[in-house]
Amino acid sequence: MDRVKKLEILLEFGKKIQAERNIEKLIKLLTEEATELLEAERATVFVLDKEKKKLWSLVGLGLDKQKIEIPMNEGIAGYVATTGESLNVPNAYKDERFNKEIDKKTGFRTKTILAVPIRNLKGEIMGVFQVLNKKDTTFNEEDEEILNMLASQAGVAIENSKLYSQLKEAFSSFIESLAQALDARDHITSGHTLRVANLSMLIGKKLGLNEEEIEILHHAAWLHDIGKIGIKDSVLAKPGKLTEEEFNHIKTHTILTKQILDKIKFYGKMKDIPLIASSHHERYDGRGYNLGLKGTEIPLLSRIISVSDVFDALTSKRHYRDPMPILQVLEIIEDGKGKNFDPKIVEIFFTLSLFEILNVIKLGRKKLKLTPEEENLLKSINLKTFFSFLKKKQNTPYGTKKPY
Amino acid sequence: MDRVKKLEILLEFGKKIQAERNIEKLIKLLTEEATELLEAERATVFVLDKEKKKLWSLVGLGLDKQKIEIPMNEGIAGYVATTGESLNVPNAYKDERFNKEIDKKTGFRTKTILAVPIRNLKGEIMGVFQVLNKKDTTFNEEDEEILNMLASQAGVAIENSKLYSQLKEAFSSFIESLAQALDARDHITSGHTLRVANLSMLIGKKLGLNEEEIEILHHAAWLHDIGKIGIKDSVLAKPGKLTEEEFNHIKTHTILTKQILDKIKFYGKMKDIPLIASSHHERYDGRGYNLGLKGTEIPLLSRIISVSDVFDALTSKRHYRDPMPILQVLEIIEDGKGKNFDPKIVEIFFTLSLFEILNVIKLGRKKLKLTPEEENLLKSINLKTFFSFLKKKQNTPYGTKKPY
The missing domain is CATH 3.30.450.40 (GAF domain)
Structure with missing residues (x-):
């Protein structure tokens, strides 16, 4: 040459x-x-x-x-x-x-x-x-x-x-640190955003999102509750049930999330983050808030965050109730297909393995200790199988469900 | 060729x-x-x-x-x-x-x-x-x-x-949007961080900081009160004076600022941001909090934010007092030389023109309307000259100071 x-x-x-x-x-x-x-x-x-x-x-x-x-x-x-x-x-x-x-x-x-x-x-x-x-x-x-x-x-x-990657990392870690500080205002919700973000990542990857979409999902999931910065402590951490007025106040957090994120100079596809992050309480059947979007009008990434958000809320303690039994949580998500949730996202959710879901549930809580055998067992069973097993068990003489 | x-x-x-x-x-x-x-x-x-x-x-x-x-x-x-x-x-x-x-x-x-x-x-x-x-x-x-x-x-x-510049802008605007949302929790402090950041930039530029230092000062000033995310509404927005216990609770915001920022993966010289942002209540004579740092032990950029922070706090309304008259504010800053503040920073502060300082005071408030003549006049007078004028006036028969 x-x-x-x-x-x-x-x-x-x-x-x-x-x-x-x-x-x-x-x-x-x-x-x-x-x-x-x-x-x-x-x-x-x-x-x-x-x-x-x-x-x-x-x-x-x-x-x-x-x-x-x-x-x-x-x-x-x-x-x-x-x-x-x-x-x-x-x-x-x-x-x-x-x-x-x-x-x-x-x-x-x-x-x-x-x-x-x-x-x-x-x-x-x-x-x-x-x-x-x-x-x-x-x-x-x-x-x-x-x-x-x-x-x-x-x-x-x-x-x-x-x-470039250092700057990106600084940006991501800033989002994460802020969200965690916000969660920590109420010890009961501490770790919520971390778990929602991780569960959303798992679902997003199974769904086959590309690298850019995964990054946007990461940011949007971490930012979905950022509007809670404007919710009063007295409502956010109220011991006991909320009044209707208090619940309406809480509901404004999605509007605030949108307002705060709209001020950020996002570029390229990141421009969708404010809408994605603030649409996690929209329902697939159109009966959610704040815009009442329906079906595919709701951004795909919001439909993912929506399932993750409910799953974590139900498996966590709240001021007015204990964590729900997993069977009940899975039933609520299954029942929410086409009502609260995009059926396709629910299906993907049920393909997660027990190991993956346990890792999410344990995030920000006491570490899970497993032998390699237990780990492999949990990896081999997906949520769908586990869910059928639980339902069957419930209907046997050894189950806890009351006879009708 | x-x-x-x-x-x-x-x-x-x-x-x-x-x-x-x-x-x-x-x-x-x-x-x-x-x-x-x-x-x-x-x-x-x-x-x-x-x-x-x-x-x-x-x-x-x-x-x-x-x-x-x-x-x-x-x-x-x-x-x-x-x-x-x-x-x-x-x-x-x-x-x-x-x-x-x-x-x-x-x-x-x-x-x-x-x-x-x-x-x-x-x-x-x-x-x-x-x-x-x-x-x-x-x-x-x-x-x-x-x-x-x-x-x-x-x-x-x-x-x-x-x-690269889009990513930097997204990062900066995120910091700004978050800080403003935090200020807005208490309508009284709304705009505080914006004003502190702008005043710090003015002082930093007069001090001849280089581009990189200005960027770090920008981030640190915007982030200095981020720890207030963990302060209770009931204390933050309390109408009236704080009890000692409440004041001690407020003081923890600098510790929280440090904790939140420590989790961010800053790189290069940005690694100093957590210390800089959280040291704005250190005093030049070592009697500040939380570490009791003294003189040049306090990062230079914190010493700048410190003057800006006090200036804005005093010229703003608080739940327990009205904004102070400017003469009194300037006296407090002048008196704080070598006690609360680095004397050099105070001197630089007094070289700002009336126009610059008015623009800061008005930030986030009602717009200032000036004729070009008024603008030029305000630009030609610096704070030092103005301060001497006010002090002299106070001591004339037309002044308001009581005879002793």
């Missing part, structure tokens, strides 16, 4: 990697490109985690890449990360810095290595780029130049993807 | 623009690079704002660049943005699509134009890249190829910078 061709490839490739904000996909792109450009058998990009003092990467072939972590000063990559020097190793197993462990794990046989530091524009080391086993020969100076070019593009791309 | 050299420049340049997340600096980099590579007199990058259906850019020379906006279908740039075609115009004033208005504004004389669409990786048009007046000749096919390469790098960089 001549120089002009290589430069053109690098230039074209540069755009692709700069547009990739997912760090794992970015590593995949980088290693594929390096393998091809340098006629190597394999390439690895190590990302430096300064806090943990580790280098991590994805190794292996195809889709089943494994995540590995090594101390930042071990092996060839560790040497490069610490010193900032490039290394061209003609025989890996004769170099005492070489760490044979990774080969053992992956079943690959390393022969030659070319490794260069990955730096950002400020010159800070972000990681190490290495290529392994050049076909039929060893790596030369031109290879080193090309790999350095790739590495310096990689440095900027890795830094961008890190910053 | 030969092809290899040009490709190498583009490659090197690509990293620089991908690392630039500030859109205005990005435009500057892009136009400088294009002017040099294409031997043109000037270059303009137009960014497409799909919602407003406008193209906007920064034009002019040096630092005093003007922001201009044109409808997305007007002029040469508008044609390129709408059709996605490239245009090579050998004589601008003979092309009827050419918009002479921008030349009139900038005093520049456009002769030849080469304009290409800027696209992201998905092929969506993000803007238009144009170069003007190739030295001594017209633009050729090679120029068009180079400009297209630059434009496609620009597309990815513009998209990244847009996404």
Whole structure:
């Protein structure tokens, strides 16, 4: 390949990697490109985690890449990360810095290595780029130049993807921390939003939502009760039943949720979050509040949150009642099909395993201790099966249901 | 310049623009690079704002660049943005699509134009890249190829910078919306956080804080009372004076602010936000709460929020008192030098103009209506001068101070 061709490839490739904000996909792109450009058998990009003092990467072939972590000063990559020097190793197993462990794990046989530091524009080391086993020969100076070019593009791309994901994480964790602080105003509802968000995620994933929809569902679920910030303590944490007036006051929390979220400058598909989060008390049959939306007029993600919200409310203690027995909760959800709830979401809900649902119920409460056998058993039974079992049991002479 | 050299420049340049997340600096980099590579007199990058259906850019020379906006279908740039075609115009004033208005504004004389669409990786048009007046000749096919390469790098960089700033804006507006909702729990304190944040920004800028510090101050000021989420309504909005026990309950809000913010995955220098936000009741002499920090042990940004917080609290109505007269407020702040407050921050505070401080006091309240003359007058007087004037007046026979 001549120089002009290589430069053109690098230039074209540069755009692709700069547009990739997912760090794992970015590593995949980088290693594929390096393998091809340098006629190597394999390439690895190590990302430096300064806090943990580790280098991590994805190794292996195809889709089943494994995540590995090594101390930042071990092996060839560790040497490069610490010193900032490039290394061209003609025989890996004769170099005492070489760490044979990774080969053992992956079943690959390393022969030659070319490794260069990955730096950002400020010159800070972000990681190490290495290529392994050049076909039929060893790596030369031109290879080193090309790999350095790739590495310096990689440095900027890795830094961008890190910053982007850090900002996203700060945003998500802010939402979560706020929602938890709100729940904590009334010790009885503490942990409610966490459980609703987790249950919604489980349902959303079973429903096959894509990555972007899952992110929106995450935010909307965490924010669904944010309007309770405006509900009076005396109503929110009232010991005993609510009067009609008090209940009407509580109902305004969905309006407040909408008002608060409308002020946030969401972008792209996140713009739907205020409507999604505030529609969790709409009913599938149109008899909910605040807008009285019906069926598919209600955003799909709200229909998910709606089932999660009721499930958690019923399985939790309230000021005016104890947690309901699970059979009764499942009956209410089953009965709510097409009335309170989207039938399809209820069906998906019943495909959850006992293990998944127990994990949700226990969130923010006392930890669940299970043996591996118990865990496997709970994983093998889904809610639907469990529900039929409970109903049958109830109708046997040993059941608790009163004779009619 | 030969092809290899040009490709190498583009490659090197690509990293620089991908690392630039500030859109205005990005435009500057892009136009400088294009002017040099294409031997043109000037270059303009137009960014497409799909919602407003406008193209906007920064034009002019040096630092005093003007922001201009044109409808997305007007002029040469508008044609390129709408059709996605490239245009090579050998004589601008003979092309009827050419918009002479921008030349009139900038005093520049456009002769030849080469304009290409800027696209992201998905092929969506993000803007238009144009170069003007190739030295001594017209633009050729090679120029068009180079400009297209630059434009496609620009597309990815513009998209990244847009996404990053949108995410930042979503984050900031979320903080602001939440804080305002919290203030609104008690109608008396409604607007408090907005005013504290704005006053803190004024002080911070006069103090010469850099961009990053200003951003941290913004977040910390908006979040300083977030812990009030855990304070009971009955105490927060109590009509009348608080008992000692109630006051001790209110004081826990700084601990709660810290606890809530500690759960947020802040990164970089933002990691200091929990400490900064929760230290606004520390006193310079060490007699504050909750940690009893003293002098420079208290984060600088907390010392700013501290002055802003007291100023707004005193100039606002409270359940147990009316807003204090401004003279009294200024006296309290002056007296607090070295006791409650960092003397340096108090000095900076007194350099604010009457206009600036009135704008803060009026925030979230009835709009202030001023003639341009009144506005100029208020801008010309700073708080220090005003304060001396008030004190003098108080001691004249016309003053209100009682004789001793």
